[in-house]
Amino acid sequence: xxxxxxxxxxxxxxxxxxxxxxxxxxxxxxxxxxxxxxxxxxxxxxxxxxxxxxxxxxxxxxxxxxxxxxxxxxxxxxxxxxxxxxxxxxxxxxxxxxxxxxxxxxxxxxxxxxxxxxxxxxxxxxxxxxxxxxxxxxxxxxxxxxxxxxxxxxxxxxxxxxxxxxxxxxxxxxxxxxxxxxxxxxxxxxxxxxxxxxxxxxxxxxxxxxxxxxxxxxxxxxxxxxxx
Amino acid sequence: xxxxxxxxxxxxxxxxxxxxxxxxxxxxxxxxxxxxxxxxxxxxxxxxxxxxxxxxxxxxxxxxxxxxxxxxxxxxxxxxxxxxxxxxxxxxxxxxxxxxxxxxxxxxxxxxxxxxxxxxxxxxxxxxxxxxxxxxxxxxxxxxxxxxxxxxxxxxxxxxxxxxxxxxxxxxxxxxxxxxxxxxxxxxxxxxxxxxxxxxxxxxxxxxxxxxxxxxxxxxxxxxxxxx
DNA sequence: TCAAAAGTGTTATTACTACACCCATGG
DNA sequence: CCATGGGTGTAGTAATAACACTTTTGA
Numbered sequence: 287x288x289x290x291x292x293x294x295x296x297x298x299x300x301x302x303x304x305x306x307x308x309x310x311x312x313x314x315x316x317x318x319x320x321x322x323x324x325x326x327x328x329x330x331x332x333x334x335x336x337x338x339x340x341x342x343x344x345x346x347x348x349x350x351x352x353x354x355x356x357x358x359x360x361x362x363x364x365x366x367x368x369x370x371x372x373x374x375x376x377x378x379x380x381x382x383x384x385x386x387x388x389x390x391x392x393x394x395x396x397x398x399x400x401x402x403x404x405x406x407x408x409x410x411x412x413x414x415x416x417x418x419x420x421x422x423x424x425x426x427x428x429x430x431x432x433x434x435x436x437x438x439x440x441x442x443x444x445x446x447x448x449x450x451x452x453x454x455x456x457x458x459x460x461x462x463x464x465x466x467x468x469x470x471x472x473x474x475x476x477x478x479x480x481x482x483x484x485x486x487x488x489x490x491x492x493x494x495x496x497x498x499x500x501x502x503x504x505x506x507x508x509x510x511x512x513x514x
Numbered sequence: 515x516x517x518x519x520x521x522x523x524x525x526x527x528x529x530x531x532x533x534x535x536x537x538x539x540x541x542x543x544x545x546x547x548x549x550x551x552x553x554x555x556x557x558x559x560x561x562x563x564x565x566x567x568x569x570x571x572x573x574x575x576x577x578x579x580x581x582x583x584x585x586x587x588x589x590x591x592x593x594x595x596x597x598x599x600x601x602x603x604x605x606x607x608x609x610x611x612x613x614x615x616x617x618x619x620x621x622x623x624x625x626x627x628x629x630x631x632x633x634x635x636x637x638x639x640x641x642x643x644x645x646x647x648x649x650x651x652x653x654x655x656x657x658x659x660x661x662x663x664x665x666x667x668x669x670x671x672x673x674x675x676x677x678x679x680x681x682x683x684x685x686x687x688x689x690x691x692x693x694x695x696x697x698x699x700x701x702x703x704x705x706x707x708x709x710x711x712x713x714x715x716x717x718x719x720x721x722x723x724x725x726x727x728x729x730x731x732x733x734x735x736x737x738x739x740x741x742x
Numbered sequence: 743t744c745a746a747a748a749g750t751g752t753t754a755t756t757a758c759t760a761c762a763c764c765c766a767t768g769g
Numbered sequence: 770c771c772a773t774g775g776g777t778g779t780a781g782t783a784a785t786a787a788c789a790c791t792t793t794t795g796a
Contacts, residue, residue: 294524294561296604333522335602339593363591363606365567374563376524378591378604447775464777465759488774489766675748692750693786716747717793742785749792756785765776 295375298343299330299415301361301422302353302382304389305439308455309404311389312419314411315350316399321371322412326403328419329353330377343380351400355382357438362421369414381422383438427457431513434475437496445483445491446471453513466513473511475501523603526571527558527643529589529650530581530610532617532630533667536683539617539630540647542637543578546627549599550640554631556647557581558605571608579628583610585666590649597642609650611666655685659741662703665724673711673719674699681741694741701739703729 302313314326329350333342340358347353358380365376389402403409405423408416429435436452450466470476477497482490501511530541542554557578561570568586575581586608593604617630631637633651636644657663664680678694698704705725710718729739 293521294563296522296524333593333604335522336595338595339591339604360590362588363567365561365606367564367566376561376567376606378593445775462760463775464761467776468778469758484767485774487768487772489776491775673748690786690788691748692788695749696751697785712794713747715745715795717749719748743796745796746794747792748794750790752788754785754787756783758783759781761779763777765774767773767775769770769772 293374295373296333297330297375297377298333298339298346299328299377299379299418300343300347300355300358300382301328301379301419302347302351302355302384303405303422303426303439304384304386304402305452305455306386306389308451310406310456311402312405312408313351313353314401314403314409316401317412318399325412326401326409327412328379328415329400333378339378340380343382347382353382353384354388355384356388357383357435361418361425364414364418366414377418379418379422381425383426383435385439385441387441430456432511434473434496434501434511443479443481443483443493443495445485446476446494447491449494470513473504473509475504475511521602523601524561525558525603525605526561526567526574527556527592527605527607527646528571528575528583528586528610529556529607529647530575530579530583530612531633531650531654531667532612532614533680533683534614534617536679538633538684540633540636541579541581542629542631542639544627544629545640553640554629554637555640556607556643557628561606567606568608571610575610581610581612582616583612584616585611585663589646589653592642592646594642605646607646607650609653611654611663613667613669615669658684660739662701662724662729662739671707671709671711671721671723673713674704674722675719677722698741701732701737703732703739 304311304313313329315329317323317325317327329347330343331346331350333339337345339360343358347355361379361381363376363378367374369375408419411419426435430453436449436456439452440448446467449470450461450463453466454461475497476494479493479495481493483493484490532539532541541557543557545551545553545555557575558571559574559578561567565573567588571586575583589607589609591604591606595602597603636647639647658681664677664684667680668676674695677698678689678691681694682689703725704722707721707723709721711721712718
């Protein structure tokens with residue numbers, strides 16, 4: 287009895303979202319090699335024998351895009367036999383989020399092969415990456431409602447209306463300003479700062495910041511974040 | 515430049531829960547080989563080059579335990595470098611649920627190396643399987659609240675009180691009988707059957723069945739299952 | 743007739759929804 | 770002084786939580 291061929295290759299892929307001015311963006315790279323050469327694809331690559339999965343994602347993101355995410359979590363593992371036309375490749379997908387400030391830096395590095403696309407206007411994608419992105423989007427939308435994950439898409443200090451607009455944009459529906467504010471601030475996980483920001487036009491807005499410590503304490507005591 | 519060694523091995527593991535009489539059980543196998551020979555571990559094994567991940571789980575479950583699950587979903591992928599002391603193995607974990615009837619059959623096959631343990635009294639486990647199980651349990655508990663997944667742990671026809679007891683057992687808290695009933699039946703996804711079941715003692719109970727089709731229709735129309 | 747589990751309504755409290763006007767600033 | 774976006778309260782409605790007695794059966 288000869289031992290069967292277990293040489294399945296393992297990769298990671300990253301669905302990295304950035305948010306700015308009422309638009310959700312996704313980082314894609316242009317493939318230099320076959321298969322799918324010239325097509326857009328998720329950043330990612332092979333896992334090295336001595337690095338864990340999250341480490342691999344972080345390395346690939348750094349190498350391919352220069353991105354350092356503020357939030358990174360495992361999404362799903364894609365293992366359909368035919369997902370790569372050449373060899374058997376199983377890919378562990380991660381979802382990452384980053385702040386407008388970081389996002390802007392990366393977007394402006396003018397790196398040869400990285401680009402940010404609006405999620406509502408994605409180009410054709412290599413492999414099963416469309417499917418992976420769909421799952422990422424769904425996860426983001428779901429998590430927005432039961433974890434304050436959206437705060438990872440905003441700068442450290444932000445006007446409250448940005449938060450509402452972020453929710454409205456990503457969940458693709460309107461929120462009542464007063465109710466949204468009442469509910470979110472009622473959680474007590476945001477701190478109002480003494481500073482204000484002066485936008486181009488209109489009344490200046492107070493800045494808020496996420497009190498992560500307080501959130502974690504409350505969470506341990508059974509608090510359930512919930513926005514719908 | 516020589517190509518690096520990408521030979522990471524890929525396995526699947528299954529966290530399979532069964533429920534009976536107010537107790538949640540978990541299927542484990544006793545390892546025949548090193549490492550961890552003689553210790554208890556999750557059913558699982560290598561993914562073959564021409565089968566997808568879910569197929570691999572189903573095959574391993576069949577081969578090692580005879581179990582056919584009623585529900586199976588991907589849980590998480592475990593890839594810490596040192597999780598297997600011998601080689602680099604990344605494992606995709608799945609969570610499975612089965613009905614008391616199926617569960618009883620398996621439990622009584624008296625298979626050499628399979629056993630059901632109460633989840634509140636598990637033996638020491640091989641590898642990082644404790645961690646995997648914890649994640650499975652957490653997923654089960656979470657999902658119980660926003661999907662009618664618990665019905666996969668009951669027989670096709672069941673007295674309503676079994677459902678409440680299942681929730682109370684797994685979530686480890688009491689429910690108010692009237693409120694739980696009102697709310698769950700209010701969803702309209704259970705059908706009351708004309709039959710009744712006569713227990714050992716006490717008043718006979720109506721039998722209910724899960725109207726899966728109706729649930730799926732309602733879900734498409736935006737219905738949100740929610741039990742707390 | 744007793745023990746055991748099934749079945750059933752009402753009320754108080756809390757959370758949610760809908761809704762419109764004034765405020766502070768820059769141009 | 771006008772345009773723009775920030776900031777605020779109330780009332781009706783719906784959902785939730787708390788609570789105890791009656792019914793049906795087998796022994």
